[in-house]
Amino acid sequence: MGKEEHVVADDKVVALNYTLTVDDQVVDSSEGHEPIEFIQGQGQIIAGLEEELYGMSVGDEKEVRVEAAKGYGEVDPSANVAINRDDFPQEIPMEPGVEVTLRNQEGRSFQAWIQEVGEENVLLDYNHPLAGKDLEFMVKVVNVREATAEELAHGHVHDGHTH
Ligand code: ZN
Numbered sequence: 477m478g479k480e481e482h483v484v485a486d487d488k489v490v491a492l493n494y495t496l497t498v499d500d501q502v503v504d505s506s507e508g509h510e511p512i513e514f515i516q517g518q519g520q521i522i523a524g525l526e527e528e529l530y531g532m533s534v535g536d537e538k539e540v541r542v543e544a545a546k547g548y549g550e551v552d553p554s555a556n557v558a559i560n561r562d563d564f565p566q567e568i569p570m571e572p573g574v575e576v577t578l579r580n581q582e583g584r585s586f587q588a589w590i591q592e593v594g595e596e597n598v599l600l601d602y603n604h605p606l607a608g609k610d611l612e613f614m615v616k617v618v619n620v621r622e623a624t625a626e627e628l629a630h631g632h633v634h635d636g637h638t639h
Pocket of ligand 1: 626630634
C-alpha cells in the first residue's frame with residue numbers, strides 16, 4: 477500500500493472500522509458490522525475525526541481524541557422543550573434516552589432525546605446524548621477508492637443499494 481490512490485484525501489470514498497469510547501465505555505463500534513463508508517471532506521462524519529484521517533493509508537490504525545466542541549458540540553442547557561403527553565406520538569416508547577424525530581411548524585425534521593417523562597409532559601432535549609463529551613476513536617482504514625462522479629454529485633456513497 478502507500479500508493480496515492482490508497483491514501484485518504486478529499487473526495488475519496490473511505491471505508492473505516494471504528495470503536496468509539498466515551499468516559500471509558502464503548503458506546504459505538506463497527507465491530508460485527510460492515511465498516512462505515514463516507515466521502516472524505518464533505519462533513520459526513522464528525523469534524524474532529526475527519527480532520528485526523530487525511531494521509532492515512534489502507535491498513536493504518538490510529539487513536540483519535542476529539543474534544544466535545546469538534547464532536548457533538550457543547551451542551552446547550554436551553555435546548556429542551558416540554559410536550560404534552562397527549563401530543564406525543566403514540567408509536568414511540570415514552571422512556572428517557574429514546575431518540576425522537578419531530579417536525580416543527582415549517583415541516584423541518586429534527587432529532588431530540590427524551591430527558592424526562594412527567595405526569596403531564598414529556599421533556600425533550602435537543603442536545604445529542606454525547607454533547608459535552610470528549611470522544612476517543614480507535615479507527616482502522618479498511619479501504620480507500622476514488623468517488624465516482626455520480627457519488628460526488630449526489631453527495632453520498634453508492635453501495636449498490638442507494639442511488
Ligand atoms: Zn446517489
